[in-house]
Amino acid sequence: MYQNDPMKVLTGEVRLSYCNLTTPRASQQGGEPKFSVTLLIPKTDTATKADIDAAINAAAQEALTKTWNGARPPVLKVPIHDGDGVRQSGVPFGDECKGHWVITASTKNKPQVVGIDNINCELAPSDIYSGMYGRVTIRFFGYSNSGNKGIGCGLGNVLKTRDGEPLSGQASAASDFAGIGAAPAAPAPNYGAPAPNYGAPAPNYGAAPMPANTPPWNSGNGINPITGQPM
Template sequence: MRNKTKVVTGVVRLSYAHVWEPHSVQGGKEKYSVSLIIPKSDTKTIEKIENAIDAAIEEGIGRFGGKKPKKAALKLPLRDGDVEKDDAAYKDSYFVNANSITAPQIVDGNVEPILDRSEVYSGVYARVSISFYAFNVNGNKGVACGLGNIQKVKDGEPLGGRSSAADDFESLEDDDDDFLS
């Protein structure tokens, strides 16, 4: 039977990628996490996510006291980048924040493991498996997104203003070693 709450995205862009080491947000439990930037033009992925959210609500009725809440009353994971983010990377996009306490498997286009941590970063393009589940904690009710695995598709401009060493420095020539004198 197919898992109705699991989605493998189309090509998305990774942002706030903490996929190699777990990261704590505001002193909370350390988790692997990433923000998936989904182009609004990728209607197939958006529809799959909306269907998975609906399935998570249905499966989570027990967490909501046995009755299905109105969707508008829930905290939902699919958010509008044009409304919620003042960041050019999120323009004309939706986004989903996904996290997990277990490390994602990270693979290349041939499903071979990527071991070089510099290969997957905020700004890279990837396909990602994610799962949705209902929660009801301390009066906060909604649907959250769990991070599965990541398949790198292609490089992208790094996000967050990080530059490479090659961008920052020029090669030192052998005849310029008088700076040590």
């Protein structure tokens, strides 16, 4: 019981799968689009499981007079399943369901999805995904449809408590292309660049070159140093 409604439950922290919380989706072709989510309830959360069982019984009691005309189905169809077992189709549940109770809730009206840090502000669609954790309000009801009788689960609102590993099955680009893409190569050195000038020009330690055919003994004053005579 939640908020004095014997058929309403506020779950403990559950993991959300098959999230259709921002856009409605038809469960089968031609069906009515609805907002829906599958809840993975840890089997260790015995309090939530007990609340769900009590709410299902309350819904069955109400449906007995309002929906089933006083005849309770001999085998009551309920929306909660053992994640360690198989689906109604006989196919085993996914690995993420192991150790959990599995229940799907749906509604025609768009649910509000808020974060635990601000329950007055709805989350952006990008923050809502399969694999996140949250607490959810659900309400059970009896149905009778074309001879099928049982208990359904209506979806209320969602409080996101924390992020989790996405269950969408979509891989990241890094994992898809691991080992294919290479890291950017370092730029090659520019060998054609001018050599750096580490110092000033080397000093000229010699005199200016002598004119061609100038005798080495020519002192430059026009006098032969041997004879003393003009040249």
